[in-house]
Amino acid sequence: xxxxxxxxxxxxxxxxxxxxxxxxxxxxxxxxxxxxxxxxxxxxxxxxxxxxxxxxxxxxxxxxxxxxxxxxxxxxxxxxxxxxxxxxxxxxxxxxxxxxxxxxxxxxxxxxxxxxxxxxxxxxxxxxxxxxxxxxxxxxxxxxxxxxxxxxxxxxxxxxxxxxxxxxxxxxxxxxxxxxxxxxxxxxxxxxxxxxxxxxxxxxxxxxxxxxxxxxxxxxxxxxxxxxxxxxxxxxxxxxxxxxxxxxxxxxxxxxxxxxxxxxxxxxxxxxxxxxxxxxxxxxxxxxxxxxxxxxxxxxxxxxxxxxxxxxxxxxxxxxxxxxxxxxxxxxxxxxxxxxxxxxxxxxxxxxxxxxxxxxxxxxxxxxxxxxxxxxxxxxxxxxxxxxxxxxxxxxxxxxxxxxxxxxxxxxxxxxxxxxxxxxxxxxxxxxxxxxxxxxxxxxxxxxxxxxxxxxxxxxxxxxxxxxxxxxxxxxxxxxxxxxxxxxxxxxxxxxxxxxxxxxxxxxxxxxxxxxxxxxxxx
Numbered sequence: 306x307x308x309x310x311x312x313x314x315x316x317x318x319x320x321x322x323x324x325x326x327x328x329x330x331x332x333x334x335x336x337x338x339x340x341x342x343x344x345x346x347x348x349x350x351x352x353x354x355x356x357x358x359x360x361x362x363x364x365x366x367x368x369x370x371x372x373x374x375x376x377x378x379x380x381x382x383x384x385x386x387x388x389x390x391x392x393x394x395x396x397x398x399x400x401x402x403x404x405x406x407x408x409x410x411x412x413x414x415x416x417x418x419x420x421x422x423x424x425x426x427x428x429x430x431x432x433x434x435x436x437x438x439x440x441x442x443x444x445x446x447x448x449x450x451x452x453x454x455x456x457x458x459x460x461x462x463x464x465x466x467x468x469x470x471x472x473x474x475x476x477x478x479x480x481x482x483x484x485x486x487x488x489x490x491x492x493x494x495x496x497x498x499x500x501x502x503x504x505x506x507x508x509x510x511x512x513x514x515x516x517x518x519x520x521x522x523x524x525x526x527x528x529x530x531x532x533x534x535x536x537x538x539x540x541x542x543x544x545x546x547x548x549x550x551x552x553x554x555x556x557x558x559x560x561x562x563x564x565x566x567x568x569x570x571x572x573x574x575x576x577x578x579x580x581x582x583x584x585x586x587x588x589x590x591x592x593x594x595x596x597x598x599x600x601x602x603x604x605x606x607x608x609x610x611x612x613x614x615x616x617x618x619x620x621x622x623x624x625x626x627x628x629x630x631x632x633x634x635x636x637x638x639x640x641x642x643x644x645x646x647x648x649x650x651x652x653x654x655x656x657x658x659x660x661x662x663x664x665x666x667x668x669x670x671x672x673x674x675x676x677x678x679x680x681x682x683x684x685x686x687x688x689x690x691x692x693x694x695x696x697x698x699x700x701x702x703x704x705x706x707x708x709x710x711x712x713x714x715x716x717x718x719x720x721x722x723x724x725x726x727x728x729x730x731x732x733x734x735x736x737x738x739x740x741x742x743x744x745x746x747x748x749x750x751x752x753x754x755x756x757x758x759x760x761x762x763x764x765x766x767x768x769x770x771x772x773x774x775x776x777x778x779x780x781x782x783x784x785x786x787x788x789x790x791x792x793x794x795x796x797x798x799x800x801x802x803x804x805x806x807x808x809x810x811x812x813x814x815x816x817x818x819x820x821x822x823x824x825x826x827x828x
Contacts, residue, residue, distance in 0.1 A: 351556030404479030535566030696758035
């Protein structure tokens with residue numbers, strides 16, 4: 306079945322497909338690059354933010370520890386003065402607002418002073434884990450979250466009190482209530498974002514010290530790659546999934562003094578939200594170029610394919626008249642088309658030569674080079690179609706069989722070739738000279754009257770009679786002449802008339818020219 310797609314359509318299709326694929330690849334690459342850029346930027350920003358907040362929190366804790374250390378030095382000199390202890394507790398709580406409550410406890414765990422007094426812990430024995438840890442370890446301490454005697458979830462920061470002799474007197478400490486308004490929530494809570502971003506703080510036991518959701522304070526976080534890294538003491542950034550199943554981009558940093566981890570995270574969807582508008586902007590900026598490129602691609606495809614289409618059309622009609630000239634006029638402007646055109650013209654030239662040679666071989670007698678019966682018939686058909694007048698000379702070698710029998714066929718062939726040569730010498734370029742078979746020959750003379758044909762026949766007869774052929778000696782011919790103007794009939798009848806005239810010449814003694822029912826001349 307014939308193919309229904311041509312070169313131009315194929316080039317346009319390939320070019321359009323390439324352009325669309327390139328455009329799609331550009332969009333995909335742009336999407337991937339921009340997506341990763343947004344993610345990396347968010348991770349970097351969150352990590353930097355977490356480090357900043359971790360530094361601020363660390364500075365806050367160190368400042369609190371320095372305040373407690375300074376108070377411990379003051380209290381050591383007035384540890385027996387109850388009013389002085391109460392005044393110092395009030396000062397610590399009210400001066401910096403860092404602590405929700407302040408306690409001064411002796412070495413037996415008895416509360417000597419408390420602020421605020423509403424806690425009603427004066428002179429009570431403390432048994433909470435933070436109080437017992439401070440008594441036991443007798444060093445500056447920041448406890449893990451625990452439930453206080455008053456039922457609050459607290460972090461307790463304490464400093465031991467020693468007298469001038471180094472005797473342990475007790476400690477002074479401040480509590481931060483995790484589930485109430487505190488300095489930690491004031492420090493971190495202002496950084497909550499409406500797009501779903503938030504901060505939280507977790508300790509080494511995975512307990513939440515700060516979270517935007519107050520209900521989760523003190524809870525233990527589950528499996529989470531970020532918290533796992535914090536427990537290992539690592540800072541960094543990465544993707545994670547929170548307890549609600551939301552993909553988050555988190556940056557985290559660890560406080561050196563406590564091992565707490567501050568995590569700043571943002572939903573991945575919020576980070577990637579601008580990407581859709583970015584891709585739309587990219588599309589609208591790319592569209593004009595694409596709309597301009599497509600007609601340009603079509604025009605270039607037409608320009609490239611046009612010479613090949615014309616050459617293909619010429620190749621499909623190589624037998625049409627003048628096709629070689631039309632192919633020669635096809636303009637080619639690139640190497641491949643020029644080579645195809647050159648090859649096509651060369652092929653047509655060789656084909657025409659071969660066809661011409663075959664045609665010549667078909668219509669030519671191989672021994673003499675004269676036209677054979679096919680050539681003679683073709684000439685007669687053409688002249689009669691043109692109503693062109695002509696005369697016919699029929700020629701026969703006298704006693705040719707005796708020449709072959711006496712001298713051999715080689716000499717007989719030489720006689721035939723010599724006669725063909727003399728026929729050419731006595732004829733015009735327009736005359737058609739034929740070997741009708743054996744020793745019979747025909748001369749077709751276009752536009753020649755009977756008188757002219759008789760003159761040609763007589764001249765040929767005389768030259769043959771005068772010629773000496775090696776091995777055969779003198780040879781004569783008999784000739785019969787007829788003209789198409791003498792009779793209104795077809796070419797076959799004219800040839801029969803020429804044979805009849807030749808018969809007359811033979812009957813009258815050979816070596817003469819005859820016409821129908823008459824003898825023109827004896828030799």
